[in-house]
Amino acid sequence: MSRLADHLALTFHSVSANLGYEDFTVPDVSMLTLVITIVSIFLVSKIIYTHCFGPLSKIPGSIINTVIPTTMLYHVYKETIDLGFYEEHKKYGECVRLGPNLVSVTNPADWKRVLMSHKFSKTMTPNITIMGAPNTFTTDDPELNKTRRRLLKPAYTTTHIAAMEDKILESGPMSFKRKIDDAIQNRSRDKKPSGAVRINYIDWFHYMTFDIIGELAFGQNFGMLQRGDLMMLDGIKAINTINSFEIFVPILRNFRWLIAPFSLKNVRLVLDFTWDVINKRIQETKNNNGKPVHQDILQVLIDAVDTETGKKMNKPELVSENTLQLLGGTDTSSNTLSWTMFLLMVYPEVYHKVCKEIRTTYPDRSKPITYTEGLAKLPYLEAILYESMRFKPTSGGGTARRVPEGGMMLASGHFIPAGTEIFIPIYSIHHDKKLWKDPHVFYPERFMVNENSTEKDVYERKRNFVVFSSGVRLCPGRNLAWCEMFMTLANLLRDYDFWLPEDMPYGPDVIDEETGQPKIIPSRMAITIAPRYPQRDGWICVKHNTDYLMTTFAH
Ligand code: HEM
Incomplete structure (x- = not known):
């Protein structure tokens, strides 16, 4: 070692002399060697300690993750957390160590216990500074979360959703239908009168969910579906991207400008817009002698008084909560609709079966299908939505909690x-073989009672269906999401025929070698799991429903 150090010192001297830097201070190489040796010993002993003796040492997982969460960092960068963690569980089982202080669990007994109680406080929360004030989703304070959920509750009850159903129907599926009809009419006028058009359903579902939340939480239809743009879209995308990186790699909070360099001004635009809408609404109510003019989510938020403190939310809090409606209520529902539509196209037997159910139950196309009426009558459509959210859960990245005082014993016998x-x-x-038979098969029947499934089986499956999370922080917007997604699919699938364009490299016969099932378009996980290349993969052909299908289904 010392001979090597002497040799290096000599080389430094001759190089600096050759360069004319006679006074160049040559580092004391033996000192350098010492430092490197100490750091290496420290790292190796840390690895040995955390892997072999530390409190989490018995949890299976790769050695490197016990020191640096490399799997997580890599998949955050690639936007594939869902698939990356799945591979780790496949390799190591139901509990896996993914970081020095991070353990991932799939056993229902474990995650149900964790999610059931506020004692396990939320971690990996988005940084609140971007929204100005904490909100229901971002807070890790159980008391604040409980208060906000109490305030928000009236906005999300089934009764309130039913009261808003007409607005949802109009700004959602009816608007979507008008857009298709316009496209068909324009095409027939200009080109071949085939009656069929190609549309980008991924974009359109995205726009539609914005219009619905615009109507319910901003008191105005953004008109995004009809126009195809929204000035706030860049800002919303930026908030999602920034949050996604900062949740998993908190150090990036200090380098926010690096993650979305040109978008911070657009984030401001979103918050300013929300601020403006709230001010106008408060003024409108004042002008109406204090009586609310609207009955929507925004009004519930403005009027909400906490029964325990007697306080209303202040303006920064209102801005943060109302922006959350946009963030939580758009991508989630639109991605679910996109995944469902794609899956129906590559599983044609499911598509034909659901069309038959809807078209025979509601043959009168002049009357829209509502959620309150349709849910009980269209059990196969309901099962499809369950299965699509199991198969491609848009919230599939997951969520995290901190173990409280006293620790916890996992079902596997490991102490945390x-x-x-x-x-x-x-x-x-959702893809654990212990919980789901053939998890890579899209099979809606698993959510229905039939000769293979008892009521108890279906009940158990729904208990392991965790797309809306579970327990104390269960998604409060789930009724709204179900309502808009159900009405959209019911009305579109009844009134139109859909099929994939011929030049699309996907279809029922394009099989994924690994799963033996139809290939699925690639996804990316930035807060939600979305189709990765919407401009390449989002195309579908559509035309008005023909009698051909009706007669086929009648037999
Ligand atoms: C398919 C649609 C949806 C899915 C899959 C979904 C999923 C989820 C999940 C998994 C959580 C828990 C996140 C965590 O603990 O880290 C959550 C929370 C939340 N969601 Fe949804 N969501 C959907 C639609 C909506 C809609 C439409 C709204 C409102 C407009 C909404 C509002 C919220 C709010 C406010 C929270 C925070 C709850 C809390 O932390 O106490 N979501 N959602």
Whole structure:
């Protein structure tokens, strides 16, 4: 070692002399060697300690993750957290160590216990500074979360959703239908009168969910579906991207400008717009002698008084909560609709079966199908939505909680000490072979009672269906999401025929070698799991429903 150090010192001297820097101070190479040796010993002993003796040492997982969460960092970068964590669980089983202080669990007994109680506080929360004030989703304070959920509750009850159903129908599926009809009419006028058009359903579903939330939480239809743009879209995308990176790699909070360099001004635009809408609404109510003019989510938020403190939300809090409606209520529902539509196209037997159910139950196309009426009458459509959210859970990245004082014993017998982060990997849970037979097969019947499934089986499956999370922080917007997604599919599938364009490299016969099932378009996970290349993969052909299908289904 010392001969090597002497040799290096000599080389430094001759190089600096050759360069004319006679006074160049040559580092004391033996000192350098010492430092490197000490750091290496420290790292190796840390690896040995955390892997072999530390409190989490018995949890299976790769050695490198015990020191640096490399799997997580890599998949955050690639936007494939859902698939990356799934591979780790496939390799190591129901509990896997994914970081020095991070353990991911798929056993229902474990994640149900974690999600059931506020004692396990939320971690990996988005940084609140971007929204100005904490909101229901971002807060890790159980008391604040409970208060906000109490305030928001009236906006999301089934009764309130039913009261808003007409608005949802109009700004959602009816508007979508008008857009298709316009496209068909324009095409017939200009080109071949085939009556069929190609549309980008991924974009259109995205626009539609914005219009619905615009109507319910901003008191105005953004007109995004008809226009195809929204000035706030860049800002919303930026908030999602920034949040996604910062949740998993908190150090990036100090380098936010690096993640979305040109978008921070667009984020401001979103918050300013929301601020403006709230001010106008408050003024409108004042002008109406204090009586609310509208009955929507925004009004519920403005009027909400906490029964325990007697306080209303202040303006920054209102802005943060109302922006959350846009962030939480658009991508989630639109991605689910896109995945469902794609899956119907590559599983034609499911598509034909659901069209038959809807078209025979509601043959009168002049009357829109509503959620309150349709849910009980269209059980196969309901099962399709369940299965699509199991198969491609848009929230599939997952969520995390911190283990409280006293630690917890996992079902596998491993003890997890207080302070450890427990990750709930939703995609992995939905594809766990112990919970789901043939998890890579899209099979809606698994959510229906039939000769193969008893009521108890279906009940159990729904208990392991965790797309809306579970327990104390269960998604409060789930009734709204179900309502808009159900009405959209019911009305579109009754009134139109859909099929994939011929030049699309996907279809029922394009098989994925690994799963033996139809290939699925690639996805990316930035807060939600979305189709990765919407401009390439989002195309579908559509025309008005023909009698051909009706007669085929009649037999
Ligand atoms: C298919 C649609 C949806 C899915 C899959 C979904 C999924 C989820 C999940 C998994 C969580 C828990 C996240 C966590 O604990 O980290 C959540 C929370 C939340 N969601 Fe949804 N969501 C959907 C639609 C909506 C809609 C339409 C709204 C409102 C307009 C909404 C509002 C919220 C809010 C406010 C929270 C925070 C709850 C809390 O932390 O206490 N979501 N959602």
